[in-house]
Amino acid sequence: MIIIKIILTTSDNNDLNAKVDKQFGRAPFFALLETDNLEISFLDNSAANASSGAGVMAAQQVVDEDPAAVIAGNFGPKAFSVLKAAGIKMYSYSGDTVRDAVKLYQDDSLKELLDPTNGAHAGLK
Amino acid sequence: MKITVLSGKGGTGKTTIATNLALSLSNVQLLDADVEEPDSYLFIKPDFADEYQAVNRYVPQIDHDKCDSCRKCVDFCQYNALAIILEKVMVFPEICHSCGGCKIVCPRDAISEEKREIGNIKWDHSDRELDFWQGELNIGEETAVPVIEELKGFMDEEKDVIIDAQPGTTCPTVEAALDSDYCILVTEPTPFGLNDLQMAVDMLKELKKPYGVIINRSEEDYDYLIEDYCRQEGIEILLKIPYDRQIAELYSEGIPFVQELPEWKEEFSKIYQHIKGVVK
Numbered sequence: 422m423i424i425i426k427i428i429l430t431t432s433d434n435n436d437l438n439a440k441v442d443k444q445f446g447r448a449p450f451f452a453l454l455e456t457d458n459l460e461i462s463f464l465d466n467s468a469a470n471a472s473s474g475a476g477v478m479a480a481q482q483v484v485d486e487d488p489a490a491v492i493a494g495n496f497g498p499k500a501f502s503v504l505k506a507a508g509i510k511m512y513s514y515s516g517d518t519v520r521d522a523v524k525l526y527q528d529d530s531l532k533e534l535l536d537p538t539n540g541a542h543a544g545l546k
Numbered sequence: 547m548k549i550t551v552l553s554g555k556g557g558t559g560k561t562t563i564a565t566n567l568a569l570s571l572s573n574v575q576l577l578d579a580d581v582e583e584p585d586s587y588l589f590i591k592p593d594f595a596d597e598y599q600a601v602n603r604y605v606p607q608i609d610h611d612k613c614d615s616c617r618k619c620v621d622f623c624q625y626n627a628l629a630i631i632l633e634k635v636m637v638f639p640e641i642c643h644s645c646g647g648c649k650i651v652c653p654r655d656a657i658s659e660e661k662r663e664i665g666n667i668k669w670d671h672s673d674r675e676l677d678f679w680q681g682e683l684n685i686g687e688e689t690a691v692p693v694i695e696e697l698k699g700f701m702d703e704e705k706d707v708i709i710d711a712q713p714g715t716t717c718p719t720v721e722a723a724l725d726s727d728y729c730i731l732v733t734e735p736t737p738f739g740l741n742d743l744q745m746a747v748d749m750l751k752e753l754k755k756p757y758g759v760i761i762n763r764s765e766e767d768y769d770y771l772i773e774d775y776c777r778q779e780g781i782e783i784l785l786k787i788p789y790d791r792q793i794a795e796l797y798s799e800g801i802p803f804v805q806e807l808p809e810w811k812e813e814f815s816k817i818y819q820h821i822k823g824v825v826k
Contacts, residue, residue, distance in 0.1 A: 474626025
């Protein structure tokens with residue numbers, strides 16, 4: 422079986438039950454997941470508290486991990502263009518856990534995003 | 547004398563104060579430095595004619611033949627305006643602050659600077675008493691400060707200058723307040739008004755500017771929210787503008803209330819005289 426690595430933005434770093442975060446650029450964590458054996462590890466999103474350009478910085482961090490796809494609640498316009506340029510597929514998932522999101526991904530039930538879901542600065546609280 | 551009108555929070559009546567104050571004085575220059583959403587013009591109704599000056603900024607342009615994707619520029623940029631994708635540097639000009647650092651750190655001389663228009667300055671000085679200038683940031687641009695800097699470059703030293711700043715306590719507001727002799731903080735008697743006033747006061751303490759407060763939409767039963775705070779902090783309340791139907795109606799029609807209620811002109815001139823005394 423081919424190992425596919427995907428990344429999900431998460432609000433916590435608790436195994437497969439981690440919650441998928443609503444935002445991309447300012448999500449606290451990235452979950453790195455291998456879809457064949459569901460092996461999961463977490464990275465801190467170094468852009469979470471960036472004063473500017475969080476979407477670009479987070480996308481850079483994701484691109485450097487070279488995943489096949491990224492799943493997050495929403496993607497802003499700059500993150501979208503970076504990930505798109507890198508040829509990484511993006512999926513929006515507004516449900517709950519990594520486990521649920523991955524199941525939908527494997528069933529091919531998540532819709533690939535062709536446009537950003539958010540305007541700029543949507544992740545600033 | 548230069549007076550900046552600011553508020554920690556949007557919608558408190560900053561523009562109302564700035565425009566009515568300006569219209570109550572003579573030989574005055576009004577600068578609308580709320581460049582993301584300039585709205586003083588709604589009350590001043592200027593004739594901008596064809597007067598227009600672009601505000602330009604320089605952003606990096608990458609020569610992909612020279613670039614070897616070393617990543618030094620991406621790592622250097624504190625604003626995350628650059629990313630490296632498939633060994634190619636991408637530039638996000640809206641985020642760039644034009645510091646030029648990427649160009650300096652590039653070991654292969656692959657970065658040059660490209661001119662980019664981010665906003666403009668418009669003016670109408672057909673009126674002798676009120677010389678009106680407005681800065682405008684183009685839609686989608688993220689850095690307002692260069693437009694405000696450029697706008698301030700047109701300040702007339704012969705006149706009293708009133709600057710309508712952007713609400714909040716971020717860089718554009720600081721930039722607007724930076725060269726002023728005095729700051730007027732506009733607030734409203736609500737918990738939100740108080741909270742954001744406190745933030746604005748903290749900012750002005752850092753800037754070491756003298757300042758006073760104007761309570762807009764003042765209501766006897768609620769003013770204590772602001773009054774108690776100002777008493778504790780030893781901040782002067784310059785004026786209260788009542789929560790009044792006629793003032794609200796004039797506002798909604800784009801009429802500065804000093805035009806219809808000339809007694810307020812006197813109130814504003816008094817404040818001005820008072821501020822003059824404080825500054826000297």
